[in-house]
Amino acid sequence: MIQEAAKNGEGYGIDEFDSEKEFRKEIKGSHSFAIKCPDSGSFLAGVIIAVSKFYRGHGSIADPFVIVERTERKQRLGEFALRKSIEFAKRLGYKGMYVDTFSNNVAMIKIIESIGGFVQVGCLPVGGKLQDGHVVGSVIFYCNFVDDNNNVVNET
Secondary structure, three states: OHHHHHHOOOOOOOOOOOOHHHHHHHHOOOEEEEEEOOOOOOEEEEEEEEEOOOOOOOOOEEEEEEEEOHHHOOOOHHHHHHHHHHHHHHHOOOOEEEEEEEOOOHHHHHHHHHHOOOEEEEEEEEEEEOOOOOEEEEEEEEEEOEOOOOOEOOOO
């Protein structure tokens, strides 16, 4: 699904991972979950909660990979998946979450903004390359999960 999304310029760059092997190396040790249709058992969406590469500390900041099957979009599955990834990341002991998305991924930006708790912390002029060769920027958001005493808060 990620390769298909990259080919269609839907949140992943065509040059983001050279191979499936490289992608699997990137997410090794991550936590993942799938959203499946209760009737057919078919895959609708999925999330991988990886350790963020933006944080230079000891791996306490989450970075979710959210993907929704193309035929299942516009049914709030992306929002559901991101909300669940926040819930699971807190349970797993992460202190916060970075979410980065291409600047042309309007649907994901709307989801992040509608959930609340996220602050836009940056933009990259070169986020990735699309199938047609155009380069698109990235928008980076952060949500803090802890209070001043380093206790996880559940208000997101």
